[in-house]
Amino acid sequence: NAGVTQTPKFQVLKTGQSMTLQCAQDMNHEYMSWYRQDPGMGLRLIHYSVGAGITDQGEVPNGYNVSRSTTEDFPLRLLSAAPSQTSVYFCASSYDSPNYGYTFGSGTRLTVV
Amino acid sequence: DQQVKQNSPSLSVQEGRISILNCDYTNSMFDYFLWYKKYPAEGPTFLISISSIKDKNEDGRFTVFLNKSAKHLSLHIVPSQPGDSAVYFCAASAFGGSRLTFGEGTQLTVNP
Numbered sequence: 001n002a003g004v005t006q007t008p009k010f011q012v013l014k015t016g017q018s019m020t021l022q023c024a025q026d027m028n029h030e031y032m033s034w035y036r037q038d039p040g041m042g043l044r045l046i047h048y049s050v051g052a053g054i055t056d057q058g059e060v061p062n063g064y065n066v067s068r069s070t071t072e073d074f075p076l077r078l079l080s081a082a083p084s085q086t087s088v089y090f091c092a093s094s095y096d097s098p099n100y101g102y103t104f105g106s107g108t109r110l111t112v113v
Numbered sequence: 114d115q116q117v118k119q120n121s122p123s124l125s126v127q128e129g130r131i132s133i134l135n136c137d138y139t140n141s142m143f144d145y146f147l148w149y150k151k152y153p154a155e156g157p158t159f160l161i162s163i164s165s166i167k168d169k170n171e172d173g174r175f176t177v178f179l180n181k182s183a184k185h186l187s188l189h190i191v192p193s194q195p196g197d198s199a200v201y202f203c204a205a206s207a208f209g210g211s212r213l214t215f216g217e218g219t220q221l222t223v224n225p
Binding site for chain 2: 040044050097100106
């Protein structure tokens with residue numbers, strides 16, 4: 001029973017590089033989301049998905065892409081990393097509406113130099 | 114603009130006493146509210162929630178109060194324990210809840 005698995009846990013990128021943050025859940029959850037956590041700003045929604053093949057933008061989508069080809073996986077792609085994307089990224093999932101409580105992964109700490 | 118605000122970045126209480134964490138919101142369309150707890154180097158974990166049709170919800174030592182007219186909610190922890198020391202986030206959703214909006218978080222420290 002793995003829950004929500006995020007990889008990698010830590011990553012250092014150079015400005016301009018691209019990478020994909022992986023998120024997988026084994027709970028057959030329909031709803032999945034990506035958040036970033038920055039000091040003093042709480043958790044801000046980047047992108048979310050209400051089911052396979054359906055994605056939508058959150059509060060801070062610029063510089064990020066997502067896709068949801070399967071129920072289990074929801075990768076987050078950084079197209080051209082910038083220092084402003086230095087943050088801790090959390091993936092979350094829920095079976096029904098997030099009103100019933102998201103399950104979060106343990107996070108990916110990303111540093112862009 | 115910050116639609117969900119937690120104005121106290123930190124709170125310190127003695128073990129056994131009550132902890133009260135506060136949260137204000139500006140979007141009158143929010144109809145569901147949640148609290149999450151986060152320990153260092155871990156993801157947030159869901160704690161308790163409340164629908165806008167209620168003004169109170171209890172779960173063990175945790176009680177959430179909602180004052181819709183003031184657009185204010187609070188989380189009460191009684192009695193507080195050292196293991197409750199964590200960052201607490203409030204969150205809100207609207208229109209059936211496909212997305213959650215979080216506050217900035219409050220660091221609670223419970224001293225033995």
